[in-house]
Amino acid sequence: MISKILIANRGEIAIRVMRACRELGINTVAVYSEADKEAFFTKYADEAYLLGPAPASLSYLNMEKIIEIAKHCGAEAIHPGYGFLSENAAFARACEKAKIIFIGPPANVLEVTGNKIAAREEAVKAGVPVVPGTGECPADFCQLQDDLGEIGYPLIVKPAGGGGGIGMVIARSDADLQRALTLSPQMAKKSFGVASVYIEKYIERPRHIEFQILADTQGNVVHLGERECSIQRFHSKVIEESPSTALTPELRAEMGNQAVRLARAIKYVGAGTVEFIYSEGSYYFLEVNARIQVEHPVTEMVTGIDLVKEQINIAAGLTLSVKQEDIKPNGWAIECRINAENPLRNFMPSPGTLTGYRSPGGVGIRVDSGVYNGYTIPDCYHPMISKLVAWGRDRNECILRMRRALYEYIILGVDTNLVLHKAIMENPRFVSGSLDTDFIAREVGLLADMQRIKERDKSLAERLSTIFYRPKPQ
Structure with a gap:
């Protein structure tokens, strides 16, 4: 069994993971930002280490620092909880390189699931029903209209690397769709670093x-x-x-x-x-x-x-x-x-x-x-x-x-x-x-x-x- 786990998260999910560890007889390590220095999860853990300033980019998303702390304290595994680095393929790969167990899917699986176009394609291959739509949108609008064929409006444009509804734009006409194909990639690039988008039939009130x-x-x-x-x-x-x-x-x-x-x-x-x-x-x-x-x-x-x-x-x-x-x-x-x-x-x-x-x-x-x-x-x-x-x-x-x-x-x-x-x-x-x-x-x-x-x-x-x-x- 694993004897020590670093929890690369905060709040209730950090405590939830620590509770499971305690029942399994596993020592726990908390990492925290300056904003969380008085948080309960930092007191509940067996050990706690400061990551950095409050912004997540300088603390809970700091892959190098988290792995450095894990090595320093002898943690054999890292549990990422949800959000932050939990679905980050690069982090999973960095853990593997550092010979630290990432408690989650392998990096190659995260690369598929983290790209909604790729995940959609795998679902099609597996025979799982998908909403009628496209793969990655072609640059040519006329080609796109041909690809959409008989699907018809309303449509929804979605970021390939998105989540939480960010960057999703509903289109109910050609004019809406052209606007959505400008707006959605911009929001996707800003939020996820990847501008790729795809289109599906928008199903009302599912x-x-x-x-x-x-x-x-x-x-x-x-x-x-x-x-x-x-x-x-x-x-x-x-x-x-x-x-x-x-x-x-x-x-x-x-x-x-x-x-x-x-x-x-x-x-x-x-x-x-x-x-x-x-x-x-x-x-x-x-x-x-x-x-x-x-x-x-x-x-x-x-x-x-x-x-x-x-x-x-x-x-x-x-x-x-x-x-x-x-x-x-x-x-x-x-x-x-x-x-x-x-x-x-x-x-x-x-x-x-x-x-x-x-x-x-x-x-x-x-x-x-x-x-x-x-x-x-x-x-x-x-x-x-x-x-x-x-x-x-x-x-x-x-x-x-x-x-x-x-x-x-x-x-x-x-x-x-x-x-x-x-x-x-x-x-x-x-x-x-x-x-x-x-x-x-x-x-x-x-x-x-x-x-x-x-x-x-x-x-x-x-x-x-x-x-x-x-x-x-x-």
């Missing part, structure tokens, strides 16, 4: 469904069922759940088998997800996320399988601990991403000091958090406070537990999106399971619901805030 996969170095691949990630804002996930209300057992098995087929085709190793969009009975490959996902706890809650432990064991060369027939999901799980932002003010970020913090608990509740009472959320990273997860024997019980957990969650000192989650959990369309990726944008009553709930819970917030000690003014 559902976003992803399948969790695990693959070891011996060629064993399994899927652990699906997660529904349709509640999004600007292509960024807000709420996830497992299973999906859209899938029949037959369709679930078919899509899971397609995910496994693609993973085998690209010789995938580690934990990852194969993502699909689903609309009117049909599904299409979207992309591969070659890392642990933010929303992985919902799968852990319904399967009982620790995905981070599996990642570590796979990296150590061990065989998967489960076979496909062993995986029998039980119950329902929902995750709410709790952020320091104000949904009543266009989701304006709200960094600052937590003057009061108490997380919920009780049967079926899990909180993955990187904060504590008195902690200051920095303004230089994503303002995630925690991931709140509820489990129930069925979806109704799960929603009721989530409502109760949101009710008792106390966060003072910063604005949060708790009121948005409360409104969604009470929304009739959400409760009925009628979901799509435009849910938040199109559910016009949400704003009024949030304002009503804020007023309704105002006295509760004031009452609960009294439990926190505040020194009397001198």
Whole structure:
């Protein structure tokens, strides 16, 4: 087994990985920026080393410094978490050169999954359904129109190396498309360093469904069922759940088998997800996320399988601990991403000091958090406070537990999106399971619901805030 792991990340995912390491008897090493010197993950780790200034480019994206620290402290492996360097093929290759285990797919796999055009081509080869569209766009607009053939508008132009919806531009006419072919490459170059784009048919209001996969170095691949990630804002996930209300057992098995087929085709190793969009009975490959996902706890809650432990064991060369027939999901799980932002003010970020913090608990509740009472959320990273997860024997019980957990969650000192989650959990369309990726944008009553709930819970917030000690003014 590996005896020491450096976690090249921050916040709740750093703590999540360290927890798995502690259960496995593995020593942990934290690396942190100047903005994170008082963060909980730096105290939880067995060792902690300063990376550099707050900007990620000078700290969490500093490959050379991270590898230097790993060598210095004797870490045999690096876990990249999600974001930052987690899907960076150059970093995986640098780890390999330094004889340090990268806990993730090999560099050659990351090169395929990191290029959406290449991943799309592999899906086509594997016989996995893809959205009608193109490979890399030709420079000649007339040639492009010929390539698009009978697809028709609306279309969406996507960066080949993109993520998080950055650089995606919808076109509903020739004029829109010409503008999109100028704008999208510019944004792609600025954000990802690669200007290549491709085009797909834009499917209106689909559902976003992803399948969790695990693959070891011996060629064993399994899927652990699906997660529904349709509640999004600007292509960024807000709420996830497992299973999906859209899938029949037959369709679930078919899509899971397609995910496994693609993973085998690209010789995938580690934990990852194969993502699909689903609309009117049909599904299409979207992309591969070659890392642990933010929303992985919902799968852990319904399967009982620790995905981070599996990642570590796979990296150590061990065989998967489960076979496909062993995986029998039980119950329902929902995750709410709790952020320091104000949904009543266009989701304006709200960094600052937590003057009061108490997380919920009780049967079926899990909180993955990187904060504590008195902690200051920095303004230089994503303002995630925690991931709140509820489990129930069925979806109704799960929603009721989530409502109760949101009710008792106390966060003072910063604005949060708790009121948005409360409104969604009470929304009739959400409760009925009628979901799509435009849910938040199109559910016009949400704003009024949030304002009503804020007023309704105002006295509760004031009452609960009294439990926190505040020194009397001198």
